[in-house]
Each structure stands twice: as structure tokens, then as C-alpha cells.
Amino acid sequence: MNAIILSAIWGVVMMLGGVFIKNKLVPKYLAVTGLVVIFVAHLNELISKKSLFSINVHNMIRIDNFNLTFIAIVLACTLIYFLLSASDIEKVGPHVSEYFALIFFVLCGISLAATFNTLLLLFIGIEIISIPLYILTGSDKRNLKSNEAALKYFLMGAFSTGIMLMGIAFIYGGTPNASFFIDNLQLGLGKMPVMIAIGLVFLLISLSFKVSAAPFHFWTPDVYDGAPTVFTSFMSTIVKVGGFFAFIRLFQNAFGLIHDQWQLLIVFITIATLLIGNITAVFQQSVKRMLAYSSIAQAGFMLLALFALNDKAKEGILLYAAAYSLATIGFFAILIKMEDYTIDGFNGLAKEQPMVAFAATVFLLSLTGVPLTAGFQSKFFMLMAAVENGKQFWIVIVAVLFAAISAYYYFRIIQAMYFKEATNVIFQSNKPSGFFKLILLMTMFLIIIIGIYPEIIIGWMYR
Amino acid sequence: MDIQVYIALSLTLFTIGIVGVLVRRNAIIIFMCVELMLNAVNLLLVAFSKMHAASPAVKALPTYASDAQIFVFFIMVVAAAEVSVGLAIIVMMYRNIHSVDVNFLNRLKN
Secondary structure: OOHHHHHHHHHHHHHHHHHOOOOOOOHHHHHHHHHHHHHHHHHHHHHHHOOOOOOOOOOOOOOOHHHHHEEEEEEHHHHHHHHHHHHOOOOOOOOHHHHHHHHHHHHHHHHHHHEEEEEHHHHHHHHHHHHHHHHOOOOOOOOOHHHHHHHOOOOOOHHHHHHHHHHHHHHHHHHOOOOEEEHHHOOOOOOOOOOHHHHHHHHHHHHHHHHHOEEEHHHHHHHHHHHHHHHHHHHHHHHHOOOOOOHHHHHHHHHHHHHHHHHHHHHHHHHHHHHHHHHHOOOOOOOOHHHHHHHHHHHHHOOOOHHOOHHHHHHHHHHHHHHHHHHHHHHHHHHHOOEEEEEEHHOOOOHHHHHHHHHHHHHHHHHHHHOOOHHHHHHHHHHHHHHHHOOOOOOOHHHHHHHHHHHHHHOOOOOOOHHHOOOOOOOOOOOOOOHHHHHHHHHHHHHHHHOOOHHHHHHHOOO | HHHHHHHHHHHHHHHHHHHHHHHOOEEEHHHHHHHHHHHHHHHHHHHHHHHHHHHHHHHHHOOOOHHHHHHHHHHHHHHHHHHHHHHHHHHHHHHHHHEHHHOOOOOOOO
């Protein structure tokens, strides 16, 4: 509750602050302060189970340890994102304060989409996430690529919203007790009614659009490539895991009882996502576009949680959210500062900036899933969940094979950094500062600590 | 009238919307087709609300199946917010390339 209300309030504060504050440096500090306040208030709620606000939400919001932990992860990742990249957000355009305000609104939407208990709040939460993102994507107004990405994202997003609403309408029509509450759909264990089945398929399609799962992923590379790189970093990590969390919560709470009737659909989507993401990423020359495809590939792994839908999957999605967000945010933070976004741009980074190159290596190893990193633990939990599920065992083998393929394109960057000579200038205008390196180091240690003791995240779920 | 008639009508409108989004090349017309999809959903929700209200089990509920009609208002509000952002994006694109044809949008492919 704290996170939802405070982030919405802080978004408004930032927006109004933009009118009065003319100094371009102030919004950054204002945003970081606000986020720290929200984070502390949220941790307080997580520990004491009491919100600062007592509002009767008529059971439309359900708060438990699972989603409180998830929101805490999202807020922590956003804080690291601000600390690493806030100075790059300032460079996107003149409306610095508004960019931060939109990010706070997105955080409000994610908290709402993580705690919803009715389809109405699912819809509103997803929309509060999406609409600010259309603006952030198009924030580089003179750049044609940014325009194109914004328009494409907007049209695809609005289209998938339409499909989601149709699904919601059919589910409403299909339940005998005329309710939008997801735990009150009265689905028996038998065959689903036709209207519920239609609604489920519509919802599955639209949420696959939102989390860019194949075959509905085609907008992702273009949008991630065209958006300003700082916002790509935010979109492909925090927003994506937020969408996933809503996806999993919806399907667990509303359709968990009839899991075996739609499980095969998820198998198909998972395999397609892993295949398309990994294979296409191999052929990319631009690192930014490669990361877009890699985010599709990682989405394939996160879909395993939806496939398994047991306790291990819940732990897995929390770990995956943390591991994937931290590693990708860290790597993007380095990429933003670079001149050349192709793989050759990384040539000789280890000689010029050994610390930065080492951190980048850890991030890439974590994305691949090498032991001792958070990425390994998260992939391990996902695969374990899929094994415990007991059906369709072969999907585990397929997932491991694709994880091996992903090593190729991640290691190509490590190879460029360590074993190739620099051909041109790596950092021209914005060299990494001492503070930046410190935060990068902290992120790196966080990844390693989570990789050794995953309990520090999972433990919050069982308090 | 029968609920099937409403379902058929709103599915028809919805399909027209989907086909429009996939076939038309003018950004504004695509946008109108998306709005058509949303309004088809509005119609369906109101029809379902009426359908549920006729059943005796729902008559006992305090909401009396009116929550779908409230949902429609939320859809209208969100659609309005989407219009404001979407038209701004289309205007921004028009300023740069003096066209709203989505076929221009192929710079990112290569």
C-alpha cells in the first residue's frame, strides 16, 4: 500500500517540481531522495505488516509476503538504476523532472499490478505501466528512430490492451457470480466453460504481448533499439519483470485450479520464446539490439515459472527478477556511456578501464548463468520448479540447451573486452566517474552475494 | 434480446478493429480501429451486466452485477488518456517526416 500511494504522490511532486525548479541538477537528487523514502516506507511495511495508510480497498488489493517482497526488489533495482544512470537521464532532453515523474508513475503501476485482486485493477495497473512508457520511448523528440519506436510501441500496446479487455469481458460473462475478483471465478476442476476458455486465451495473448513472449515479441527489438538507451534499460528490466509478476499472479490465482488445461499453450510459448530470442541474438552486431533479443530469451526462462506454477516457481521468479534486473541494469549503465554500440566498441575495454570491464564480465556471466552468480541460482530454481512439476520433463533439457547457446553471444563481448586491441576511443564525452564505479562494484557484489546466499531474497517470502 | 446477438455484434466490431489495425497504413486510422476494439468491449461488458442481472443468484448480491458498467467508465477514462498520449506521438512524428503513414517506419529494421 505504501509503495502504491507514495510513488504516485512523488510522481506528482516531481512533475510540479519541474515547473518551479529551473536548475537541471536538482531533479536527480529529488528523485533519489523520494525513492529512498518510498523504499524505507516499503521495508517498514514489509517488516511490520502495517501500512502508513489505512484505506478500505474492499479486498480489491491483496497484500502478502510474496508481492511485498517483489515490490521491494523492484524498488531496490530502481534505486540502483537511478544511482547508476540518473546523470544519463539528464542528457536525454530538457524535461528532466518529467522523466523522473513518469518513472515514479510506472513504479506505482508496477506496485498495483503486483497486488491486484480484481481484473479491474490488473487492467488499470498494466495501463499505468504502459502509458508513461510510450512517452519515455518517444522522449528524444528530434530523433526519428525514437519517434518510430514510440509509435510502434503505442500502437502495439493499445492493440494488446484491447485484446486484454476482450478477455476480461468474456471471463466476466463466463463466471456464474458476476464478479471481477480473480479468486472468485468459481472454476471447478472439470472442463472450463467456453466463455472462460476464450477469455483465458485472449488474456494469455495480451499478456504475452506485454512481456514480449514469442510469437508476440516482434515489436520488442525495434522499440528497445529506438528508445533512448537509459529508458531501454528501465523498460527491459524493471517493467518487464513487473509484467511477468502480474502475468503469474493472474494465472495462478484465477486459473491455477485448471492448470493442466492450459499448460500446453505455455509450453509452446516458452519453447518459441527461447528459440527465437537465443537464435536471433547470436546474429546481432549492435549490442543494444542483442540485449533486446537477450531480454526475449530471458523471458523464455521466466515463462518456466508459469509452466510450473508451484512454490519453487514463486521463489524462482523473485530471484529471477532480482538477478536479471541487476545484471542488465549494470550492463546497460556501462553501455550508455559508450560511444559505439557495436560489439567492436567494447574492444580493449579491459586495458582502459579494468574495473568497469570486470564488473561487465560479472554481469554477463550472471546473465549466462555461471555458478556463484545470481543468474545461476535463478535459472537453477526455475529448472527445479519445472522438474518438480513432473510433467513435460523435456522442456528442462531444451531450456538448458538454449542457456548454453546464450553463452555464445554473452561471451563474445567478454572476448572483445579482454582479448582485442582498442581500435578507437571507448568513452569520449562521459568517462565513468568514481561514484559510478563504486555503485557498479556494489551491484556486482550484490549479484555475487545473491548467488551464494539466495535465502536473503527468498527468506522474506516466508517471514 | 438474446445475449448471443450482443456477443455477435461486439465480436464483429472487435474483428473489424483488429483487421483495421493489421491492414490499414495510416496511423490515425489504425488508432481509430483500436478505439473501435475498446468500444466493442464496452458494449459487451454492458450486455453481460444485463445478462447477469437477470439471473436469480446475482440478484441477491449487493452490487447487482453493476460492476461491469463501472468497468466501462474506467475503460473510457483510460482510452482518453491513451488518446492524449497517442495523438501527441502521431503529431510528433508528423512534424518530423510530414506524413502519418506507418510504411515510413522502417528505419529500425536495418
